[in-house]
Amino acid sequence: MDEPAADAQPSDEDRFSAIRRALEAEQEQLANQVEDLDHVENDALSFDENLSDRGTVAAEQGENKALAARLREQLDDVALALARLEDGSYGTCVQCGTEIADARLEAMPAARFCIDCAS
Ligand SMILES: [Zn+2]
Numbered sequence: 001m002d003e004p005a006a007d008a009q010p011s012d013e014d015r016f017s018a019i020r021r022a023l024e025a026e027q028e029q030l031a032n033q034v035e036d037l038d039h040v041e042n043d044a045l046s047f048d049e050n051l052s053d054r055g056t057v058a059a060e061q062g063e064n065k066a067l068a069a070r071l072r073e074q075l076d077d078v079a080l081a082l083a084r085l086e087d088g089s090y091g092t093c094v095q096c097g098t099e100i101a102d103a104r105l106e107a108m109p110a111a112r113f114c115i116d117c118a119s
Pocket residue numbers: 093094095096097098113114115116117118
């Protein structure tokens with residue numbers, strides 16, 4: 001294990017590599033969820049002929065589309081956060097340029113807005 005001891009003060013580099021790992025894990029998880037949704041949608045389409053309750057299927061497909069759109073937005077946020085880690089601008093608000101609070105970044109590593117701009 002190369003994890004630092006819990007009481008060690010992490011350097012910025014350690015902190016950023018931890019954030020990068022968290023973002024990459026999130027990216028993979030989101031991509032899997034999007035893929036699962038695509039499968040659900042294809043299954044629903046191919047079985048559509050045999051289903052009596054088309055209204056329910058349509059509603060579910062609508063929900064899946066909304067969910068997929070939200071997942072893709074989150075993926076965009078994660079991709080942007082990773083790009084900003086690379087160019088050194090990570091941790092500042094894309095709108096006003098203020099530093100985003102550490103607590104907020106810990107809770108939402110892909111946050112692109114400071115708390116003021118997000119609200
Ligand atoms: Zn801001």
